[in-house]
Amino acid sequence: MDVYRETASAILAIPVPGPGYARRFDGVIDATGARRRLRALSALGYTLPVLAEQTGLTTETIGSIRQGRRGQLRMSANQEITAAYDRLWKVDPLSVGVSAAGAAKARTHATKSGWPSPLAWDDEVIDDPEAVPHVEAEGELDEEFVDEAAVLRYLNTPGAEVTDAERLAAIVEGVRRGMAYIDVDALHNLEKGTTQKWMDARRVKAKRDGVDFPVLVRAGEARHLTKGEVVLMRERAAAGETQVQLSLAFGVATSTVARVVRGERYAEYGGPITKKTTTQPNASSRLLFARGQAAFAKAS
Template sequence: MSRELSMEERGDLAEAMLPVAANLAVLVHGDGGPEEVRDVLDGLDDAQRNALIVVLAGLVDPDRPMGAVLGWLDFNEHGQQIVPNWDDRATLRAVADETESADDWDGVDYVAIDRWLRGQRITLNRAERVAAILEGLRRGLTYRDMDQLAGVRPGSTYQFISRERKAAAARGEQLPGDVPPETSRKFTEPEVVDMRERSAGGATDLELALAFGVAPQTVERIVRGLHYPAFGGPLRAKKSGQPSESSRVLFNGATAGFAIAS
């Protein structure tokens, strides 16, 4: 039985697979054929193949329209030339949603949720994960705490529940029992000063959002002085040009799928 890799080892493996992923993308986009692709894949072991799949998925933006994602395909599986549908505005994320089974939502095991919140590695379906996050927030856990419980990269829990909130809002609904923490979170002056000083020291809005249990937009308003203008601390004069969290943690992000599906 193969040993389970640590987070650090998965990150190193994903980084090592990036050149392989780039080579495979170049081959598929016209610089090679089936034989070359097979040669690349045949030279990998199971762990490397899994890492390659995750890295390739990480290089794709799920919110790009399908016309842009697949527009380069101008031949079908029979070798016949076709005209790409560049006007297909459905996103890759929408296509992924179509693969969800009823089991993703049917039934919520509250005993399993309680065990998960107590630190046990329990496999939760999608509905249970939503319920677990909301219950965790009610118990005073931060998004970072729940990232650690799930064994995923920092920011994954917040991004997951944000998508679920947006999807519910698009249906004209609200997640059962959900009160977004940032709507009721009140800060003391020492907390505001601490947040502003950490921002001035280089912390990103996402890092601070995870630390304080609010949305990154709330952090931005606080560090710019739009919220709590009477409190002290260094203010950000304008929107930060800091690189996004997703670009800073490319390889850690690419390995998230090894630990838990998000």
């Protein structure tokens, strides 16, 4: 059979799979999770070009998914978006190439569009089309709310201006990442011991007001919950508190909270068991320490 030279060259140019190659079946999947992840990252300040760079997709594809113009997308694209989301949601956009002006513009656009940030979603429900973010009541926002973008700035930018509530949230997150109070002092050119004294004062205030103070646990530290803590966590979950609220209050990961309240961990202890649901509201894009108590406000 005769074959055109151009055709033969094109066929021969196709790379031959090497050892260990596994054929990938790239089907399609609902775009809800990808759309929410892209919008949440935009709410943090990530721009389309950087999102495209981080996912390996084009800006046109990212923009189309983010704006809701695609009901489905390739599974491989969804995997890339999910992987990028997992890498970036706790990283300051400025540290991966987003300009300050670009980040501000992205956050403004997300706010006007009503896109909640990553803390609005737990991983177990973000892909569920029926799940909803925790939405805040109109006029409820005040100085006690914390912008998580401000938290990231405080952890990455010397001298970043934040509210007291944002500072507390940032220190809690910094400790979780392995920072010591003196590291925070050094980052912000504060006198040694300043952060320790400030945290002590906040703790005293929380105790005086009879409210929770965030439990400080470093990354990798195992925390065993007592019977009383398990029962209390389950009772608070049954009363409607979110996994992220409980994570902060008890100093454990949200995944641990989920397993505890569903009875998958500490099954020998009592307390109301929460059935897995796809519609329970989750944490929002802004962190609230209402009257010193760790809580999450609603975000539309």
